[in-house]
Amino acid sequence: MTVKYIESCKLPTPFGIFDMHGFEDGESDKEHVVLTMGDFDGEEPVLARVHSECLTGDGLFSLRCDCGAQLQAALHKIAQQGRGAIFYLRQEGRGIGLLNKIRAYHLQDAGADTVEANEALGFGADLRRYDMLKPMMAHFGIQSLRIMTNNPRKIEALREIGIDVTERLPHETGRNPHNAKYLETKKGKLGHMLDSE
Numbered sequence: 001m002t003v004k005y006i007e008s009c010k011l012p013t014p015f016g017i018f019d020m021h022g023f024e025d026g027e028s029d030k031e032h033v034v035l036t037m038g039d040f041d042g043e044e045p046v047l048a049r050v051h052s053e054c055l056t057g058d059g060l061f062s063l064r065c066d067c068g069a070q071l072q073a074a075l076h077k078i079a080q081q082g083r084g085a086i087f088y089l090r091q092e093g094r095g096i097g098l099l100n101k102i103r104a105y106h107l108q109d110a111g112a113d114t115v116e117a118n119e120a121l122g123f124g125a126d127l128r129r130y131d132m133l134k135p136m137m138a139h140f141g142i143q144s145l146r147i148m149t150n151n152p153r154k155i156e157a158l159r160e161i162g163i164d165v166t167e168r169l170p171h172e173t174g175r176n177p178h179n180a181k182y183l184e185t186k187k188g189k190l191g192h193m194l195d196s197e
């Protein structure tokens with residue numbers, strides 16, 4: 001696993017001023033980003049969001065998913081508490097990449113759900129990996145995470161690679177008429193813990 005820390009800078013946001021740290025992932029050739037606030041001295045678990053890239057939701061205001069709202073809610077919560085980290089992993093489209101995600105959305109426009117569309121394109125439902133997190137956490141001296149997520153498989157995947165997840169904080173936000181079916185599929189086929197209707 002070759003993950004190399006490159007550089008840091010300030011990132012002022014509407015939620016507060018974060019520090020942004022850039023990492024180069026030799027395995028995937030991707031550039032990951034970590035936004036942090038506060039210091040991570042001591043053993044207190046760190047409030048964290050492990051967020052996979054969604055250009056459409058995070059940057060282009062798409063209502064097809066809940067990613068943008070989840071990212072904003074995580075920034076807001078960390079700023080409120082004054083301590084935490086967002087690991088922004090460049091694995092667009094659950095790992096299939098942006099252009100394949102557009103292909104998958106095209107199939108979804110014709111009626112497929114998010115899992116069926118991936119499978120029709122010859123991909124598994126979720127190709128993400130999380131092993132790059134360990135060296136990134138080690139860089140900051142972060143030992144354990146209180147993680148904002150609704151995805152039990154993400155927590156399992158983190159624990160399988162030896163990351164200490166001490167707590168799951170429900171992270172339900174951004175429901176709208178355009179993503180109702182998408183969220184239903186996440187709950188029904190991918191096991192997401194989504195309670196509100």
Ligand SMILES: Nc1nc2c(ncn2[C@@H]2O[C@H](COP(=O)(O)OP(=O)(O)OP(=O)(O)O)[C@@H](O)[C@H]2O)c(=O)[nH]1
Nearest residue numbers: 052053054065091092093094101104114149150151
């Ligand atoms: N292939 C594919 N990827 C999608 C689709 N919609 C969103 N994504 C990607 O899914 C990733 C986010 O994963 P989600 O399954 O929405 O949520 P999660 O991160 O596993 O779980 P939470 O922590 O609860 O948000 C991002 O990389 C998005 O680009 C879709 O319809 N097809």
Ligand SMILES: [Zn+2]
Nearest residue numbers: 054057065067
């Ligand atoms: Zn999204």
